[in-house]
Amino acid sequence: MSQPVPPNTETAITTTYTGPEKLLGTGIPGTEVAELTLSRPKRRRQNSWVVFARVVILNRDHDAQDFVAMLFNTSDATSVDRVDVRLPAPQGNPLGCCISLQAAITTGLADVTIQLLCTGFHAAAQQISMIALDVTGEQTQ
Secondary structure, X not given: OOOEOOOOOOOXXXXXXXXXXXXXXXXXXXXXXXXXXXXXXXXXXXXEEEEEEEEEEEEOOOOOEEEEEEEEEOOOOEEEEEEEEEEOOOXXXXXXXXXXXXXXXXXXXXXEEEEEEXXXXXXXXXXXXXXXXXXXXXXXX
């Protein structure tokens, strides 16, 4: 008879960056501004996570610019969510835009790293946060 697997005791993983703004590069996939490693308990065959991220992108250039923010799964080198925005030229102070991303990830791997990547010309990122919630239901072995 199979036994139910108890819920994971670590149901949330978070990271927050409150230091100085991070300067961004212009190439895709972008500059890593935050990351989370999601670990599957050994008692489970697979795990499901919902990942949320937030970043404020600053246009420091004197012209309008395009920016990209994405959640990137390093285990299979795929983008699991992406937002493209164009910010107008700032009038004086740098112009900012708050970007939110989310993804649902189910994996049988022991560890999966999700990165928050951002790109933009003469740009910076600040007020960065990520959270992953374990949404794996009860499983039997």
